[in-house]
Amino acid sequence: MSDAAINERVFAALNRNVNYQRENVLGVPASQLDEKVFYKDAAFLKDAPFLSTLMENPNHIGCHTLDRSEPFFAGTQDIERELLDICACDILKGREGQHDGYVASGGTEANIQAMWIYRNLFRQAHGAADDEICVLCSSDSHYSVDKAANLLSVDIVKVAVDDSTRVASDESIRSAVARISDDGKKYVIVIANMMTTMFGSVDGTDGYVSALSAAGIRFRIHVDGAYGGFYYPFAEGESALDFSNEHVSSVTLDAHKMLQAPYGTGIFIVRKGLMQFAVTKEASYVEGQDYTLIGSRSGANAVAVWMILMKNGPHGWREKIFVLQKRTQWLCEQLEAAGADYYRHPNSNIVAIRSTSVDAGLAKANWLVPDNHDNPDWFKIVVMDHVTIDKLEPFVAALRAAS
Numbered sequence: 001m002s003d004a005a006i007n008e009r010v011f012a013a014l015n016r017n018v019n020y021q022r023e024n025v026l027g028v029p030a031s032q033l034d035e036k037v038f039y040k041d042a043a044f045l046k047d048a049p050f051l052s053t054l055m056e057n058p059n060h061i062g063c064h065t066l067d068r069s070e071p072f073f074a075g076t077q078d079i080e081r082e083l084l085d086i087c088a089c090d091i092l093k094g095r096e097g098q099h100d101g102y103v104a105s106g107g108t109e110a111n112i113q114a115m116w117i118y119r120n121l122f123r124q125a126h127g128a129a130d131d132e133i134c135v136l137c138s139s140d141s142h143y144s145v146d147k148a149a150n151l152l153s154v155d156i157v158k159v160a161v162d163d164s165t166r167v168a169s170d171e172s173i174r175s176a177v178a179r180i181s182d183d184g185k186k187y188v189i190v191i192a193n194m195m196t197t198m199f200g201s202v203d204g205t206d207g208y209v210s211a212l213s214a215a216g217i218r219f220r221i222h223v224d225g226a227y228g229g230f231y232y233p234f235a236e237g238e239s240a241l242d243f244s245n246e247h248v249s250s251v252t253l254d255a256h257k258m259l260q261a262p263y264g265t266g267i268f269i270v271r272k273g274l275m276q277f278a279v280t281k282e283a284s285y286v287e288g289q290d291y292t293l294i295g296s297r298s299g300a301n302a303v304a305v306w307m308i309l310m311k312n313g314p315h316g317w318r319e320k321i322f323v324l325q326k327r328t329q330w331l332c333e334q335l336e337a338a339g340a341d342y343y344r345h346p347n348s349n350i351v352a353i354r355s356t357s358v359d360a361g362l363a364k365a366n367w368l369v370p371d372n373h374d375n376p377d378w379f380k381i382v383v384m385d386h387v388t389i390d391k392l393e394p395f396v397a398a399l400r401a402a403s
Contacts, residue, residue, distance in 0.1 A: 001310040009079070009310075010049035010303055016075030017058055028072060032057050050304050058299030061286055063275055065100040068288030073299055080302035086309055088269045091233050092251055094243035101269035102292050103302040107226025108144035110252035110268035113278065113293050114222040115148040115189050117250070117270065120277040122187040126218065130154055134180055136208065137191035138168045140201055142224060145191050155185070166201035166343060170210070177211040188212055188219040192248075194241045195228025198371050198380055199343055200350030202232065205240050209247050220249045226266065228348070229253030234321040235347040249274060255305040260385065265301045320385070324349045327392070328383045334396040338403050349383040359402055366395045 001009075020031050032040065033055050045052045058073040064081055084101045088094040104110045115135065122128035134155040137145050141158070149156040159168040159176045180188065190212070192203040205221055212219045223241045225232070230253060233239060242248060250270035255261035275291050283290040312320065328349045335342050340357040344350065353368075355376045363370070363379040370376030381387070381395075 001313065003311075006307055006310055007047065007049050010053065010307070013075030013079050013303075014049075014053060014056055014058075016078075017056060018072040025072075030057065030059055050300060050307060053300040053303045054298070059296050060103065060299040060302060061290060061292075061296045062288050063100055063102050063291040065102075066275065066288060066291065070287045076299040076303060079306050080299065083302055083306040083309070084267070084269060086306075087229075087253060087267055088243065090314065091229070091253075092242040092269065094269075094271075098272050099243070099269050100272060100275040100291075101267065103297065103305065104266035104268050104292070105264050105294050105297065106256065106266035107142070107224070107252050107254040108147065108266070109293055110226070110254070110266045111142070111144045111191070111222070111224055112148040112151065113268045114250045114252065114270065115145075115152055115154075115191075116293065117274055117277045118189045118220040118222070119152045119154060121220070121274065122218070124277060126187065128187045132185055133187045133189070134183075134185045135189045135191065136176060136180065136212075136219075138193060138196075138203055140166060140196040140199055141191055141193060142197050142226065145224070154189075155183075161201070164343070166196070166199045166345070168203065168207065170207040173207040174211045177215050177217070181215045181217065186217060188217050190219055190221040192221055192223050192241060193228075194223050194225035194232050194239075194251075195345070195348055195350065197227055198350075198369075198378065199352045200227070200345045200348030201343075202228070202241070202345055202347070205245060205247055221245075221247050223248055223251040226252050226254035227257055227350075229267070230255065230258040230317075231321060231324075231349065232347055234318045235325055243271070255308070258384075259305060259308050261305050261308055262301060264298065265305050267305070324383050324385070327387070327389060330389060331381065331383065331392055331396070334392075335399070338396065338400045340399060340403070343378075350380055351383070352378045352380045354378060357403075358399060362395070362398050362402065 018025055040055050058076045062069050064077040069077055088099040089096055122133050130153050134157055135149045136157050138161050139158045140161055157176055157180055159172050161168045190208045192205050253267040255265035256263045278291045280290045332344055341354040343352045358379055368379040371378040
């Protein structure tokens, strides 16, 4: 979509939203940004739809894929709905009209939202006690999963991964499920990773489905695609980590990583019929009630993500991922030539180098991130858009000189 078409669409949406200056808005506990600090008449704003949306300050409280929403910000809510359609159907292979969701504060919130829904589903639909529910995930899963398990008062069981392949074997999964069953767990929330934060490794779902089904344990699978959601589907031809897999109930994406959107742009998408298990009925003054963990949230974040996707288009984004794949492959070839021990999933732009292969000072000088700041076993390089071969070459040269 052209810049002119993007501008036209966003400003048309803002014109459909309530205007605090032109209309007699008496009951809403909000307003546009403070004009003493934020200059709303700046000339450049007419060509800056995202910044203009920030100035207008729309509140997207609630879940706008359901029947009713607050009427004050209908214009930008439409953009959020379109964004969710793109993510659910075009990227994650869902069917039109078969999903709910919202733009969250980040991947952490989206993961907690999923686990909250399934904890409540098991409670309300099956009469489960909290000590009968647990979370099952690989040992490489993001710490937000631990945070959610703690908040929701459910146990968490982690499946060990192979140190070299970062894969949780079917045998390891079966062993973990046997322990869960022996411990009296009857309901499981599975977290499957679409590129882990540290390694970019990818989980399968078949091992979990097979082991849990054989044990007679009810389960729901949530895909944590906070890192990989805007990368892996474009680098991998076929994937079981989307809505084409009948066992996947929900997915987290995070636009502030690969999509280079502002922070506060996590995305939660869930199959129809499940969002109801997160309703807060006490939010009676919110039209349509509230189904989200966060409550009030900026509509500008949804606009930002929509703009990025519209500007790139599906082919432009695929070309970008293709370039990053080639850069990452170049880096791996240089590491192999230097004799470095590293891990990389073939459809990932994350490269983790063992600490035995890279000097800690060199890693620090190049801002490599360790798996553990106290006693690192790995340092990672993330080949983002700004990480060009020109920037990688000095690191590779220093690594070779030290080897």
